[in-house]
Amino acid sequence: MRVSSKAHYGLRMMTEFARAYGRGPLSIAEVARIEHLPLAYLEQLAGQLRRGGLVESTRGVHGGYSLTRSPELISVLEVVHTVEGEVSPVECVSTDYVSGSCAREGECASRGLWMRLKESIDAVLRQTTLAELIHDQSLLEAMAPAEPHPETSHD
Amino acid sequence: MRVSSKAHYGLRMMTEFARAYGRGPLSIAEVARIEHLPLAYLEQLAGQLRRGGLVESTRGVHGGYSLTRSPELISVLEVVHTVEGEVSPVECVSTDYVSGSCAREGECASRGLWMRLKESIDAVLRQTTLAELIHDQSLLEAMAPAEPHPETSHD
DNA sequence: ACAATCCTGACCATGACGGTCGGAATTTCC
DNA sequence: GGAAATTCCGACCGTCATGGTCAGGATTGT
Numbered sequence: 001m002r003v004s005s006k007a008h009y010g011l012r013m014m015t016e017f018a019r020a021y022g023r024g025p026l027s028i029a030e031v032a033r034i035e036h037l038p039l040a041y042l043e044q045l046a047g048q049l050r051r052g053g054l055v056e057s058t059r060g061v062h063g064g065y066s067l068t069r070s071p072e073l074i075s076v077l078e079v080v081h082t083v084e085g086e087v088s089p090v091e092c093v094s095t096d097y098v099s100g101s102c103a104r105e106g107e108c109a110s111r112g113l114w115m116r117l118k119e120s121i122d123a124v125l126r127q128t129t130l131a132e133l134i135h136d137q138s139l140l141e142a143m144a145p146a147e148p149h150p151e152t153s154h155d
Numbered sequence: 156m157r158v159s160s161k162a163h164y165g166l167r168m169m170t171e172f173a174r175a176y177g178r179g180p181l182s183i184a185e186v187a188r189i190e191h192l193p194l195a196y197l198e199q200l201a202g203q204l205r206r207g208g209l210v211e212s213t214r215g216v217h218g219g220y221s222l223t224r225s226p227e228l229i230s231v232l233e234v235v236h237t238v239e240g241e242v243s244p245v246e247c248v249s250t251d252y253v254s255g256s257c258a259r260e261g262e263c264a265s266r267g268l269w270m271r272l273k274e275s276i277d278a279v280l281r282q283t284t285l286a287e288l289i290h291d292q293s294l295l296e297a298m299a300p301a302e303p304h305p306e307t308s309h310d
Numbered sequence: 311a312c313a314a315t316c317c318t319g320a321c322c323a324t325g326a327c328g329g330t331c332g333g334a335a336t337t338t339c340c
Numbered sequence: 341g342g343a344a345a346t347t348c349c350g351a352c353c354g355t356c357a358t359g360g361t362c363a364g365g366a367t368t369g370t
Contacts, residue, residue, distance in 0.1 A: 001242035060337025087156035215368025
């Protein structure tokens with residue numbers, strides 16, 4: 001029951017794109033630098049995000065990626081879906097589940113529970129947008145700019 | 156973002172123990188038969204559940220396992236915790252996380268999100284008890300006893 | 311004694327995951 | 341035109357958790 005690093009990285013990359021929104025494309029080299037993430041890996045993720053329609057790419061010297069929509073209109077759920085596929089605690093509650101393929105469907109005591117769980121997870125992720133994420137963060141930074149944690153100094 | 160089969164199996168086993176509650180121990184051989192799960196694997200899980208204090212074992216011929224508490228008093232969260240460890244979407248929101256060990260803690264845009272997510276998941280699992288699970292199921296069976304799905308015929 | 315059961319530890323195969331690499335295609339700048 | 345910066349793509353790889361098996365020991369009822 002954990003979010004893959006892939007999804008986490010993807011989200012971190014998307015928040016960077018969100019910050020740069022409206023100011024031209026941001027290269028993944030930049031993202032890798034800022035977020036201290038492996039560049040080659042981000043390339044893969046960026047590809048998924050592009051194919052998923054969340055970002056568009058510009059090649060060449062001043063190229064990079066930019067969001068196809070305003071950060072307010074992109075939910076975390078979309079990002080997670082795009083890089084990680086549907087979040088589903090067990091197979092039989094995913095949307096492409098074919099009724100009957102689980103032999104125990106009729107007598108399953110816990111399917112209702114898993115459906116509730118999925119709904120609950122989806123709800124949290126759907127409610128949160130990229131805009132909120134970067135907004136929350138700037139709030140945090142504004143509140144405590146003079147007290148950097150000694151342990152959190154560098155990468 | 157999925158529940159491991161381990162947790163799922165563990166829960167299924169626990170619902171069987173819950174059904175048998177008050178009527179002596181239930182052997183894992185029985186559980187394996189009823190739930191169509193691999194016996195040797197269930198043995199492992201049963202061990203975890205016992206060490207976690209959720210069930211107690213009786214050895215010997217009419218032995219087996221029985222819940223240490225009434226099914227109303229055992230939440231799904233406990234079961235999942237016991238077999239799978241804490242459910243935590245990312246490391247930095249687990250209970251044993253040492254503040255500061257994530258270098259980006261101060262500037263992390265998404266930690267709040269993950270905490271909310273964890274809380275939401277925990278809430279759903281905490282609210283549901285074994286008793287509810289088997290009760291829901293008997294409801295289901297009572298409502299549609301005469302209409303078995305054609306595709307769900309065998310194991 | 312024997313059979314049923316729990317108990318333990320070791321073992322194993324598979325697949326997902328996180329990550330790297332090499333190189334091709336595209337674009338801008340000089 | 342050429343070099344540099346970038347996206348793009350496919351292949352590859354090591355590690356680790358997972359799901360599962362196996363052999364055998366310990367315990368207990370009949």
